[in-house]
Each structure stands twice: as C-alpha cells, then as structure tokens.
Amino acid sequence: MINTADIFETIAMIREENLDIRTVTMGISLLDCVSDDEKRLCDKVYDKITRYAEKLVSTGEAISKDYGIPIVNKRVSVTPVSLIGGCLDGDGFVRLAKTLDRAANAVGVNFIGGYSALVHKGMTGAERNLILSIPQALTETDLVCSSVNVATTKAGINMDAVRMMGGVIKRAAYLTRDNNSLACAKLVVFANVPEDNPFMAGAFCGVGEPDCAINVGVSGPGAVASAIKRAGDCNLSELAEVIKKTAFKITRVGQLVATEAARRLGVPFGIVDLSLAPTPAIGDSVARILENMGVGTCGGYGTTAALAMLNDAVKKGGVMASGHVGGLSGAFIPVSEDEGMISAATSGVLTLEKLEAMTAVCSVGLDMIVIPGDTDENVICGMIADEISIGVANTKTTAVRVIPAYGKKVGDTVSFGGLLGSAPVMPVCEASPVRFISRGGRIPAPIHSLKN
Amino acid sequence: MKAVITVTGRDSVGISAGVSTLCAFAGANVVDITQSGSSGYFAMIMIVGIDSLKGSFSDFADRLEAYGKDHGLIVSTVHEDIFNTMHHV
Numbered sequence: 001m002i003n004t005a006d007i008f009e010t011i012a013m014i015r016e017e018n019l020d021i022r023t024v025t026m027g028i029s030l031l032d033c034v035s036d037d038e039k040r041l042c043d044k045v046y047d048k049i050t051r052y053a054e055k056l057v058s059t060g061e062a063i064s065k066d067y068g069i070p071i072v073n074k075r076v077s078v079t080p081v082s083l084i085g086g087c088l089d090g091d092g093f094v095r096l097a098k099t100l101d102r103a104a105n106a107v108g109v110n111f112i113g114g115y116s117a118l119v120h121k122g123m124t125g126a127e128r129n130l131i132l133s134i135p136q137a138l139t140e141t142d143l144v145c146s147s148v149n150v151a152t153t154k155a156g157i158n159m160d161a162v163r164m165m166g167g168v169i170k171r172a173a174y175l176t177r178d179n180n181s182l183a184c185a186k187l188v189v190f191a192n193v194p195e196d197n198p199f200m201a202g203a204f205c206g207v208g209e210p211d212c213a214i215n216v217g218v219s220g221p222g223a224v225a226s227a228i229k230r231a232g233d234c235n236l237s238e239l240a241e242v243i244k245k246t247a248f249k250i251t252r253v254g255q256l257v258a259t260e261a262a263r264r265l266g267v268p269f270g271i272v273d274l275s276l277a278p279t280p281a282i283g284d285s286v287a288r289i290l291e292n293m294g295v296g297t298c299g300g301y302g303t304t305a306a307l308a309m310l311n312d313a314v315k316k317g318g319v320m321a322s323g324h325v326g327g328l329s330g331a332f333i334p335v336s337e338d339e340g341m342i343s344a345a346t347s348g349v350l351t352l353e354k355l356e357a358m359t360a361v362c363s364v365g366l367d368m369i370v371i372p373g374d375t376d377e378n379v380i381c382g383m384i385a386d387e388i389s390i391g392v393a394n395t396k397t398t399a400v401r402v403i404p405a406y407g408k409k410v411g412d413t414v415s416f417g418g419l420l421g422s423a424p425v426m427p428v429c430e431a432s433p434v435r436f437i438s439r440g441g442r443i444p445a446p447i448h449s450l451k452n
Numbered sequence: 453m454k455a456v457i458t459v460t461g462r463d464s465v466g467i468s469a470g471v472s473t474l475c476a477f478a479g480a481n482v483v484d485i486t487q488s489g490s491s492g493y494f495a496m497i498m499i500v501g502i503d504s505l506k507g508s509f510s511d512f513a514d515r516l517e518a519y520g521k522d523h524g525l526i527v528s529t530v531h532e533d534i535f536n537t538m539h540h541v
Contacts, residue, residue, distance in 0.1 A: 002456065002532060004486050006539040007497055011458060011528065065510050068530030249538045256537045320541075 010249075014069060017222035018284040019250060021257050022277045023073040024060045025198035027205035027213045027270060028052050030079040030114075036087045042099040045084075049076060049103035049112075052212050052267075057108040059264050067260075069253055072219075072419075076104060077203035078114035082130040090133040097137035097144050104143040111186075113203035115146040118193070121155040121442070131164055135172035138183035145201035151191040151388045153395045157443040162388065165189050166381035166437070170404060173373065177406035180414045184403040185336075185368065189384050191391030191398045196271050197327040202364075202399060213270035214262040215327060218254035219277040220246070222284045224314075228292040239293065240313045247274065247317030255322045273327030274318030275363060276310070278338035280421035286310075286331050287340025287350075298340055299350030307331060308361035328397060330363025336416060336423035337368050346413075346424045352383075360390050365398035370414045370423045373406040375430075380404065382433035385443075393446050454483060454532040455502045455509070457516060461525035463494035471498060471527070474519055479506040494525075499532070 013019040033044035053076050060074040078100070085093055097115055104112035115137055117127040134146050148165060151157035169189075173181035188202040195206020198215035205213075227246040231239060254272040262269035278286045287298035289310060295302045311330045319325055333355065335341045344350035352369065359365040365387045371380075384400045391398030405414045408425050415422035459471060468487060475482055480500040487496035505512055513529040520527030 002499065002535045003539065004497055006535055007456060007458060010535055010538055062510065065513060066531045067534040068528050069534060252537045253534060256533060 013220070013223045013249070017220070017226045018279070018281060019220045019223045019253070020070040020072050021216060021254060022219040022275070023075050023198050023217040024056070024071055024257065024261050025075040025077050025203055025215045025217065026053050026056050026265070026267070027077045027196065027209050027215055029205055029209060029211045030081070030084050031207070034084050038088060038092050038095065041084065041087070042096055045096065046099050046103045049078065049100070050106050053107040053109065055265060059261060063257055063260050063264070067256065069257065071257065073110055075109050075198070075200060075203065076107070076112045077198070077205045078112065079205050079207065080116035080118055081114055082117035082124070082127040083207065085130065086126045088126065088129060090129045093130045093133040094137045094140060097141050100144050101141035109143070111143050111145050111200040113145040113147065113200050114205060115144050116148065116204045118149045119161045120149050120152045120158055122158065123161060131161070131168060134168050134187060135175050135183060138172055138186050139175040145186045145203065147188040147190055147193065147202040147204060149190040149193040150384070151392050153192060153392050154445055156445040157191070157385065157388055157392055159385065159437070159443060160440045162381055162384050163437050163440060165384055166377040169380055169402065170377045173404045173406050180416060181373070181403050181405045182416060185401065185416055185420050187401065189388070189400045191388040192396060194327050194397060198273050199275065199277065199328055201401065209270070210268055212267040214258055214265065214267055215270040215273065216254045216258035216261070217273040217275055217277060217327065218250050219275065220250040221276045221278050221286050221289055223250060224276060225283070225285070225289045225292050228289060236309065240309060243310060243313035244317035247314040248321045251318035251321035269324070271324045271326030272322040274315055274322070274325055274329040275327070276314055276331040278332060278334065278341070279419055280337055280339050280342070282339055285338045285340035286333055287338050287344055291340060297347065297349040298344040299354045303354065304357050304361055307333070307358050311362040328363045332363055332367065333358055334368035336370065336421040337419060338421070342421065342423055345426055352426055352428060356387060356390070359387060359398055360394060363397070365391070366400045366402060368401055368403070368420065368423065370403045370405050370408070370425050371428045372410055372425055373404050373408045375404045375428050376432055378432050378434040378437050379428060379430060381437040385437070389443070453502050455480070455500050455529055456532050456535060457498040457500060457527065457529045459494070459496040459498070459520065459525050459527050461494055461520070461523070463489045463492050464523070467494055467523070467525065468496060470519060470523065471496070471516065474516060475500050478512045478515065479504045480512065
C-alpha cells in the first residue's frame with residue numbers, strides 16, 4: 001500500500017525541489033543512410049529521423065502527465081555524421097547540419113546531437129572536413145550540437161586534433177559574435193566520450209548502439225540539497241547514506257520514465273544517466289549541495305573532497321535503482337547553468353584552476369565557462385590538453401566547453417538565456433603553451449600498471 | 453491500475469464530495485481516502501481505481517486540475533507507479 005508520507009515526499013521533491021527528468025533522448029543510427037550522393041544522403045537522414053522520432057515529443061509529454069513528473073527536454077542523438085559523410089566536403093557537411101536542424105524542428109525536439117567526429121587516434125579526410133565546418137554549421141543552425149573526441153585512455157591524445165579545436169572554438173565564437181558567441185555553447189571537446197550519453201551538447205549515437213534506443217538523463221540537485229539540509233549536523237558517513245537514498249529515488253523515476261518511453265515508442269531502452277544536472281533556477285544547483293555539505297563557498301578548500309563524495313554516493317544510490325546505467329553519470333559542474341556556481345565564480349572564490357581540479361573527481365569537465373574573447377587560441381588548446389589529460393590518465397570522461405565570448409572582458413557577464421544560463425567572464429592564465437601545442441603528434445596512451 | 457489524487461489548499465465545505473463526484477462521473481472507483489484539515493488548511497490523498505475510466509487518463513487529470521483551479525486548490529492526479537517505484541525496492 002502506498003504510504004502517505006511517501007506520496008507527500010514525492011510531491012515535494014517535484015514541486016518544491018525541482019526534481020525532473022532532464023532529458024529523454026532518442027539515439028538513432030544513421031549508418032544505413034550512407035550514400036555517395038549528397039542529396040540522397042540528406043534525404044535519407046531527414047526521413048529516418050522524422051520517421052523514428054515522430055512521436056518522441058508527444059510521448060514524452062504524455063508520460064510526464066501520467067506520472068506527474070516534468071520531462072524538461074526531448075532530444076535526438078544520431079551517429080557521428082563524420083562516419084556517414086565520407087563523400088562530403090566542408091560545405092556539404094554544413095548542408096547536412098542544416099538537414100539535421102530541419103529534422104529536429106520537424107519533430108519538435110529542442111536539440112539534436114551528433115555533428116561529431118571521433119578522432120582520438122587520427123582523422124580521415126571526412127573528419128577533417130567536418131571539424132573545420134563546425135563553426136559555420138553551428139552558426140547557421142539553431143538546434144544542432146557538435147562534439148569531437150580527441151583522446152581515449154587506450155589511444156592517448158591526438159594533439160593535432162587538440163590544436164585544431166582551439167582554432168575551431170575561436171572561429172565559432174567570432175561567427176556568433178552578435179549572439180554572445182553562442183555557437184561555442186553547442187560544442188564539446190571530449191576524452192573517453194561515452195556512446196550513449198543523452199545530455200547535450202555531447203550526445204551522439206555510437207557505432208556500438210542499436211538502430212534506435214531511448215536514453216534518459218535524470219536530475220535533482222534540489223532534492224539532494226534539501227535532503228542534506230534535513231539531515232542536519234550528521235557525520236559524513238551518515239551524509240553519504242542520505243545522498244545515496246535520495247539518488248536512488250531520483251534514479252528510480254528515471255528508470256520508470258525510460259522503460260515507459262521505450263515501451264510506448266516500441267524501441268529498446270538504452271540507459272539511465274545517473275546525473276545531477278543543475279539549472280540556473282534557484283534550488284537546482286550542484287554548488288549549493290556542496291555548500292549545504294559544509295563547504296563555505298563552492299570553490300573554497302574542501303570543495304573537491306565534497307564533490308568526490310557526492311559523485312560517488314550518487315553513483316552508488318543510482319546504480320541500484322536502474323537496470324542499465326551509462327552516459328556521463330555523475331555530478332555536472334557547468335558554471336553558467338548553475339546558480340551557485342555563477343555566484344561563486346562572480347565572487348572570485350571559484351576559479352578555473354579549482355574547476356579543473358574538481359573535474360578529476362566528477363562527471364564531465366570544464367563546462368560552460370566563459371573566458372575573455374581575446375584569449376589566445378594556443379591557450380585554449382593548452383586548456384583542452386590539460387583537461388583531456390585528466391580524463392585519459394584517470395580512465396574517465398572529461399570534456400571542455402568554453403566560450404571565448406567575442407569582445408567580452410573579465411568583469412563582464414554573458415547571458416545565453418534559458419537552460420544555458422549566464423556567467424561572468426573568468427580570468428585565464430595568459431602564458432602561451434604555443435611551442436608545446438605546435439609540436440602536434442600524439443601523446444601516447446598512459447601505462448595501466450605502476451599506478452601512483 | 454490505480455491513480456493517486458492529492459488535493460491541498462484552503463479548507464472549505466464540500467471538497468471531498470466535489471472530487472468524489474467528479475471521480476464517480478469519470479468512472480474512477482474511490483479505493484481509499486486520507487484527509488486532514490487544520491488551521492484552515494486542507495490536505496487529501498485519494499487513491500482511485502482507473503481500470504473503468506470513461507475517456508483518457510489525461511482528460512481525467514485535466515478535469516480534476518480544472519476543478520482545483522475553480523476552487524482555489526492544487527489538485528494533482530498521477531499514476532501510482534511513480535510512488536511505488538520511488539519508495540519500494
């Protein structure tokens with residue numbers, strides 16, 4: 001029998017603590033759309049996406065209503081298009097991006113991911129064409145998201161790709177200079193990228209994935225923060241239990257929505273991504289969880305330890321609650337999308353260096369960080385190389401999504417609107433790593449024994 | 453299958469009766485009611501069987517929500533599975 005207290009707890013988590021399903025993402029393989037004719041390729045891509053995802057949004061809305069749980073985003077991820085666009089030059093890839101954009105608009109999703117390339121060991125001509133076309137593609141489309149995997153623990157770091165990405169990010173920032181360099185918010189550089197990630201901007205449908213699958217990303221920083229507040233002055237062992245129990249409940253909702261969406265749409269359930277994904281709304285912040293744990297201001301000493309514990313407890317609670325776990329799974333720390341992070345960065349307590357340290361113990365990496373528009377491209381490459389090496393050495397996913405906002409300086413604030421939020425321009429160490437970056441080549445894969 | 457209707461807001465005469473009547477017209481069988489009122493505030497949880505609903509679950513939920521708006525109450529109607537899933541292993 002359902003317990004009254006359980007009912008009120010669930011309702012409070014949804015209404016007052018912003019518990020929601022952050023995204024229901026349909027992964028669609030485009031491998032069967034390959035053609036040596038550009039028009040035929042684009043037609044097949046458009047037809048497949050619109051056919052498979054036709055009912056994604058309406059199904060998401062119906063599930064949301066039946067279970068009383070908001071499903072914030074309905075999205076599509078596709079096979080990295082560099083794998084299907086072997087016949088395309090740069091302009092051809094931009095036209096393919098526009099096709100993805102049209103398809104996403106037609107089915108009503110708010111983002112489509114997969115304008116991507118996996119170049120951790122080397123790159124084909126098509127992958128080079130795609131990467132160089134990213135700035136234009138993201139400028140001339142609204143809903144397309146792009147990602148480039150430049151490293152894996154097994155392959156090492158492709159520094160030629162890292163060197164390219166600094167220029168690509170700067171170019172994307174320049175082309176969208178009238179819109180706060182928004183294109184950079186839709187572009188992620190990865191190490192060890194997961195193939196089933198439902199979260200944007202890094203979502204794509206990997207080559208090991210089925211023809212179609214439903215992947216769900218949960219959220220709920222507000223629910224965790226409230227549970228920690230209610231726990232009072234308990235010790236950290238007890239606090240870890242509180243976080244685990246809350247993560248279990250959050251993830252169970254994700255599992256319910258994922259299996260129901262898969263059933264109604266007649267496609268396989270893929271994974272639940274065990275994430276604490278913040279939004280700029282008050283009461284939906286990962287930084288505030290850390291502060292409720294006792295860290296004075298997010299970014300001060302103790303923050304990395306608190307985040308490591310939070311991340312671990314979320315996974316332990318969540319794994320038990322879901323049949324299949326995947327994606328990024330962990331606490332996200334995007335600066336512009338987290339009210340507490342914005343506040344900590346504005347006050348100067350949270351710095352880029354501390355954020356880099358935090359990424360060693362949690363999900364993803366340097367995320368939604370606005371830096372001065374005149375930051376040298378080699379500095380951005382160095383920033384990418386540092387962050388990516390943390391992922392490679394620690395056998396985890398890391399990523400960089402920085403926005404060198406054109407014309408903006410430290411002290412300015414840049415607003416992207418909606419879930420992308422706003423952020424202060426953060427200071428960057430300007431010492432140039434140009435000689436290191438211009439060497440190119442590959443950083444070899446790290447050794448997996450003699451660990452220290 | 454069952455649904456859980458929660459009603460909260462300022463207390464007034466006839467809230468339970470109004471919601472129950474709406475359920476009866478919709479073909480929802482009231483299985484259990486828990487309610488309390490103090491300091492002029494009202495809270496009710498009603499569990500209803502929805503196997504014989506006339507019309508869709510979505511319309512039923514919409515009608516109850518509209519009733520709540522008309523009477524200054526917050527009424528939510530959701531499938532019981534979300535509570536079972538969250539709180540039972």
